[in-house]
Amino acid sequence: MNKAIEIEVLSPEVLTTVQDAGRFGYLADGITESGAMDQEAYRFANELVGNRDGEAELECTMKGPALRFLGSATAALAGADMDARLDGRPVKTGEAFWVESGQVLELHMAGKGLRTYLAVAGGIAVPKVLGSRSTNLKCRMGGFSGRALLAGDVLPVGAAKETPQGFVRPYHPVFSDHLVIHCIPGPQEEAFTEAGIETFYGSTYTMTSESDRMGMRLAGPVIETRHGSDIISDGIVFGSVQVPKSGLPILLLADHQTAGGYAKIATVISRDLPLLAQAVPGTKLTFERVSIEEMQETPKAQKAAEKQDRRAKKPEALPRPLHELRGWQRFRTFRERRKKW
Amino acid sequence: MAEETVRICPEGDRALLVDFGNVIEEKTNRKVARLAGLLRERTLSGVRELMPAFSSLLVLYDPALTTYRVLKEEVEALLPKLSQDAKEGEKTRRIHHIPCCYGGALGEDLPSMEELTGLTAEEIIRIHAKEAYRIYMLGFLPGFVYLGGLDSRIQAPRLATPRTKIPAGSVGIGGAQTGVYPIASPGGWRLIGRTPVRLYDPDRKEPILCRAGEYLRFEPVTEEEYRAIEKDVEQGTYREEVTGE
Numbered sequence: 001m002n003k004a005i006e007i008e009v010l011s012p013e014v015l016t017t018v019q020d021a022g023r024f025g026y027l028a029d030g031i032t033e034s035g036a037m038d039q040e041a042y043r044f045a046n047e048l049v050g051n052r053d054g055e056a057e058l059e060c061t062m063k064g065p066a067l068r069f070l071g072s073a074t075a076a077l078a079g080a081d082m083d084a085r086l087d088g089r090p091v092k093t094g095e096a097f098w099v100e101s102g103q104v105l106e107l108h109m110a111g112k113g114l115r116t117y118l119a120v121a122g123g124i125a126v127p128k129v130l131g132s133r134s135t136n137l138k139c140r141m142g143g144f145s146g147r148a149l150l151a152g153d154v155l156p157v158g159a160a161k162e163t164p165q166g167f168v169r170p171y172h173p174v175f176s177d178h179l180v181i182h183c184i185p186g187p188q189e190e191a192f193t194e195a196g197i198e199t200f201y202g203s204t205y206t207m208t209s210e211s212d213r214m215g216m217r218l219a220g221p222v223i224e225t226r227h228g229s230d231i232i233s234d235g236i237v238f239g240s241v242q243v244p245k246s247g248l249p250i251l252l253l254a255d256h257q258t259a260g261g262y263a264k265i266a267t268v269i270s271r272d273l274p275l276l277a278q279a280v281p282g283t284k285l286t287f288e289r290v291s292i293e294e295m296q297e298t299p300k301a302q303k304a305a306e307k308q309d310r311r312a313k314k315p316e317a318l319p320r321p322l323h324e325l326r327g328w329q330r331f332r333t334f335r336e337r338r339k340k341w
Numbered sequence: 342m343a344e345e346t347v348r349i350c351p352e353g354d355r356a357l358l359v360d361f362g363n364v365i366e367e368k369t370n371r372k373v374a375r376l377a378g379l380l381r382e383r384t385l386s387g388v389r390e391l392m393p394a395f396s397s398l399l400v401l402y403d404p405a406l407t408t409y410r411v412l413k414e415e416v417e418a419l420l421p422k423l424s425q426d427a428k429e430g431e432k433t434r435r436i437h438h439i440p441c442c443y444g445g446a447l448g449e450d451l452p453s454m455e456e457l458t459g460l461t462a463e464e465i466i467r468i469h470a471k472e473a474y475r476i477y478m479l480g481f482l483p484g485f486v487y488l489g490g491l492d493s494r495i496q497a498p499r500l501a502t503p504r505t506k507i508p509a510g511s512v513g514i515g516g517a518q519t520g521v522y523p524i525a526s527p528g529g530w531r532l533i534g535r536t537p538v539r540l541y542d543p544d545r546k547e548p549i550l551c552r553a554g555e556y557l558r559f560e561p562v563t564e565e566e567y568r569a570i571e572k573d574v575e576q577g578t579y580r581e582e583v584t585g586e
């Protein structure tokens with residue numbers, strides 16, 4: 001069994017945070033999901049080093065950090081190519097590599113794309129907060145002391161599994177300066193005029209530099225509303241396209257607010273979210289309408305679902321936070337569990 | 342009639358929105374809470390999370406395990422039950438009693454509230470602390486409660502220039518809303534007091550104190566009492582008062 005090791009941050013650069021698959025089950029409490037912005041690249045990096053699903057990694061933004069490994073380990077980079085060097089020698093993004101104790105891994109500016117994920121066998125082992133190791137910057141929660149990494153931080157790495165998971169699914173990142181993003185209309189499309197809806201799907205928008213893990217502000221033609229875009233606050237998801245008073249869309253991303261009071265003209269489909277995660281300011285975006293039926297009811301979609309279904313476990317109860325079960329309910333749940341045993 | 346106004350639509354390919362109408366109304370909010378309860382009891386395959394809001398329920402699901410169509414049918418089958426239940430109403434109200442020290446350094450906008458409302462500080466406190474406010478939803482910040490039913494006499498516009506940092510526990514009024522800042526945050530509400538109780542504490546076994554559908558009442562305390570409770574909270578010996586009515 002590999003010994004647990006540590007990683008020292010020599011220079012964090014723009015924004016390096018600890019992220020995992022996300023913090024689920026707390027939207028109703030006002031706590032957003034966070035997690036890796038590019039879930040595909042994140043998933044791939046974990047698979048390359050043989051980690052289980054959901055192990056924490058480092059998310060590096062625009063210009064990656066310099067890190068010293070205190071102990072040897074298998075590591076992998078996925079996502080944007082940041083011209084990584086291990087003690088000065090080039091390291092390929094998208095392949096696992098071995099790091100000797102004391103070696104320095106240095107990342108540079110991303111050539112194409114914006115975010116790179118560093119996975120280490122065993123995973124970044126910061127303590128879990130509410131079931132996740134993801135950093136929620138706004139709430140200063142999770143990750144490394146609830147904040148972005150700083151020089152001098154020393155990150156714990158978990159013990160690597162003796163038999164690493166050998167299954168690596170393919171990953172083909174797309175970096176483009178003009179993205180076609182697919183959206184399912186609504187939930188408040190009716191707040192906009194026909195001309196406004198036409199504007200949204202018929203125009204080209206540009207990603208502005210006012211973009212971060214919470215959201216991406218777009219520049220372009222103003223979307224016309226029927227009677228303004230104020231609504232009574234309701235739930236937001238990763239991918240919601242909100243149109244505030246300005247009439248310019250904001251794409252809400254991993255650190256989105258849990259609820260908002262502006263109408264949402266559409267929602268980006270989950271398959272296209274990694275494209276948004278890798279977009280840089282100046283990227284052009286056009287939106288294409290797709291229906292939920294096309295996504296889930298076509299023969300191809302059904303076949304994919306059936307395949308998944310065979311692998312799926314039997315239905316589980318909702319992951320319900322314990323604190324929600326009060327008194328007798330807790331007892332009942334316990335009794336129900338016993339019955340199942 | 343109730344069922345006809347319910348709108349079910351997709352929110353992307355991983356969530357479904359049940360919209361009971363664009364209103365802030367206790368009756369509607371109760372339906373949201375009831376539907377959330379029924380869906381939890383059903384433990385449907387693939388349902389990941391429920392997010393109740395003022396007048397809508399967001400159902401997040403795993404598209405590998407279920408589909409929009411399947412869940413829409415499930416929700417539609419539950420709707421008739423909601424209007425039956427709505428007639429009966431809620432049997433008990435769970436009320437959180439939140440100690441609040443009004444005015445002084447802990448509620449620095451109380452003097453400006455006197456000017457805006459034409460009421461004395463004592464009257465404002467009496468009116469604010471009288472009501473058991475319904476918690477319509479949580480959002481914005483961890484443990485941030487959206488409360489309904491603020492008396493119109495003490496409603497006041499937000500500050501023209503929001504403060505860049507408001508301490509955790511601050512109790513404020515913004516327009517027709519009142520509430521508590523669970524963590525330090527920027528904000529534009531007028532601060533009338535502060536509570537030593539933590540509505541959100543990640544180190545506590547139950548990090549979030551209140552839930553949607555419950556009630557909250559402010560109990561005026563002196564600054565001395567505030568400090569004493571604050572100490573108890575820090576030492577983990579404070580026991581929150583919750584009653585059922």
